[in-house]
Amino acid sequence: MSLLFETIKCQNRQLHNLHYHNYRVRWSLENLLGITDDFDFENTIEIPDWVGEGLYRCRVSYGEKISKVEFFEYEFKHPKVIQIDNYQSFKYDFKYEDRNGFQNLLKLHPQADDVIIAQNGLLTDATYANLAFFDGTKWFTPNTYLLLGTKRAYLLDNQLLTEEAIAVKDLKKFKRIALINAMRDLDLSYEFEVNNNIILIK
Structure with missing residues (x-):
């Protein structure tokens, strides 16, 4: 079951700020589900070949385990x-x-x-x-x-x-x-x- 998710910036096929995403996942799993796990996105996310050199949004859905990893092209929206x-x-x-x-x-x-x-x-x-x-x-x-x-x-x-x-x-x-x-x-x-x-x- 997917309960939580992370959005990770992927630019030029590099995932950004993984230290802070890892911390939030570990904190969430421990405080919400009682799971203590040395979680590390560096070892769990594989960037698909079709993801190019531009800006992409990586969305990871997870509960006790990762259930889905998706990549989307990203464009900034500017609020008025x-x-x-x-x-x-x-x-x-x-x-x-x-x-x-x-x-x-x-x-x-x-x-x-x-x-x-x-x-x-x-x-x-x-x-x-x-x-x-x-x-x-x-x-x-x-x-x-x-x-x-x-x-x-x-x-x-x-x-x-x-x-x-x-x-x-x-x-x-x-x-x-x-x-x-x-x-x-x-x-x-x-x-x-x-x-x-x-x-x-x-």
């Missing part, structure tokens, strides 16, 4: 409208295959390209990414995140991000937003303005 929604009870501390909660949020806001979840007035994550905000000098990420993101962990470990509580009302002090995940880094960021809990990308 991001809704901020207060959803106190929302949890996504494991990277579940079941993402109905996120899909339902998106359906509530058909005018938006993405939704950022706020809890107790504090920002957490967007539906498909952790958050980062630039104040003109440094990048910051909410310490009230939902999911232990692999790119987020890498950026924090390399002191490219600083954790702090970020309230909705704090957004006016930032100049740029980045939606960071396995496929997206800080170099893909946007100027924005906020109007009535809506982030408008300039």
